[in-house]
Amino acid sequence: SxxxxxxxxxxxxxxxxxxxxxxxxxxxxxxxxxxxxxxxxxxxxxxGEHTVDQVPTDVEVMLNQIRNDAKALSGEKGHQIDIQITDQRLLQGDSSQLRSAFSNLIFNAVKYTPAGGQITVIWTTNRDGAHLTVKDTGIGIDPVHIPRLTERFYRADPSRHQGTGGTGLGLAIVKHVLINHDGHLEIQSNLGEGSRFICHFPKERLVERPPESTAG
Structure with a gap:
């Protein structure tokens, strides 16, 4: 090299x-x-060689940093990348692993969404827990492939992956990061209708923001 x-x-x-x-x-x-x-x-x-560090993670700050990287990846394709935060609480977990999972989902959205497309990242909570949704207006996925997407190297359509530079491991990484954080991944998609990837975390992993701390 x-x-x-x-x-x-x-x-x-x-x-x-x-x-x-x-x-x-x-x-x-x-x-x-x-x-x-x-x-x-x-x-x-x-x-489990990488021990999960249980520290409060500021999801809003992390997502804004990832968005900057995603915009650089988008380059001249001019994707619109919006972030919506509806809860200011912190997420207990390993910030390094969480960054890997979130960035994989957001970068995938950039890679598989045509130029000028819309990517929306939503962090919200309800009585069941916290949820990170990455929604795009991309090429979509045939639902028949969804159960296998988190397998190592699984390709829904190999011809669509040739120009993306992906390793085929991104969603496997996301899956195992969520398992380490007591969560799970939900995938909703149809061909030509975009995709929605949702990371679900249990409510027990939400912690209050210290009074002196404010979101960046």
């Missing part, structure tokens, strides 16, 4: 016939790095 980066930096000095090959190798190298990173993270989460 390091050698490829050096070659790409000087690609104009290479014969034209090599330029495409170098760029292709770098793309595949980056994908393998991402795959290894996700496999290590998923392995730690599944085996």
């Amino acid at each position: 390091g050698y490829l980066e050096t070659l790409v930096d000087h690609v104009e000095e290479l014969p034209p016939k090599w330029r495409r090959a170098i760029h292709t190798m770098q793309t595949q190298s980056s994908r393998m790095e991402a795959l290894i990173t996700d496999l290590i993270l998923l392995s730690k989460i599944e085996t």
